[in-house]
Amino acid sequence: xxxxxxxxxxxxxxxxxxxxxxxxxxxxxxxxxxxxxxxxxxxxxxxxxxxxxxxxxxxxxxxxxxxxxxxxxxxxxxxxxxxxxxxxxxxxxxxxxxxxxxxxxxxxxxxxxxxxxxxxxxxxxxxxxxxxxx
Numbered sequence: 001x002x003x004x005x006x007x008x009x010x011x012x013x014x015x016x017x018x019x020x021x022x023x024x025x026x027x028x029x030x031x032x033x034x035x036x037x038x039x040x041x042x043x044x045x046x047x048x049x050x051x052x053x054x055x056x057x058x059x060x061x062x063x064x065x066x067x068x069x070x071x072x073x074x075x076x077x078x079x080x081x082x083x084x085x086x087x088x089x090x091x092x093x094x095x096x097x098x099x100x101x102x103x104x105x106x107x108x109x110x111x112x113x114x115x116x117x118x119x120x121x122x123x124x125x126x127x128x129x130x131x132x133x134x
Contacts, residue, residue, distance in 0.1 A: 005053040006030060006044050009125055011087070014042070015058045023104055023120060033058050046104070050085050050125035053116050060115045067111045068092045070132075076108050080132040083107065085125055092132075093119070100129065 002021065006014045014030055018041075021028040029041035046052075068090055070080060078094035085091070093107035104123050109116045123129075 003055050003058055004030065005055055005058070007050050007053060008048055009050050009086070014044070016042075021052060021120070023106070028052075046122060047124070049122050050087070050089075051122055052120040054118045054120075055115050056117055057115065064113060064115065066114065070110045071112065074110060074112060078108065080110075081107055082128075082130045082132055083121055083126055084128040086127045091119065091121070098129070098131075 001017045001019050004016065004018050004021065006016075008014075014032060016030045016032040016035070018028050018030050026046050028044050028046070030044050031039065031041045035041075070092060076094040078096040079098060081093055081095045081098055083091040083093075091107065092110040094110070095105055095107045098105045098107075100123070102123060104120050107119050107121055109119065121129075
């Protein structure tokens with residue numbers, strides 16, 4: 001079971017767990033945080049999202065200051081990517097399977113202290129994606 005934060009294009013978000021997220025599917029199911037065992041999951045339409053953030057925990061760390069830099073000690077494999085979402089948010093990370101024509105791609109955040117373990121970025125929610133030279 002994966003802990004995720006589904007971040008919508010309109011700015012709201014849902015936190016919970018999923019067992020059926022697939023990058024090739026248009027929908028997945030989310031059990032909202034705090035839902036009771038046996039409760040029905042919500043069906044999430046990927047087209048409504050800017051991204052699905054796979055997190056270490058659902059509480060996050062309010063004291064963490066986001067760092068959008070590539071640390072010299074970060075040896076994560078993949079292309080260095082800079083994502084600018086349509087809402088202006090910038091995310092730096094490493095991607096192994098980025099292709100502009102795909103509907104989305106996974107990125108491992110450059111900020112290794114972030115609560116995000118990996119993010120699935122919805123391509124239609126981006127304004128710009130660029131590969132950064134190493």
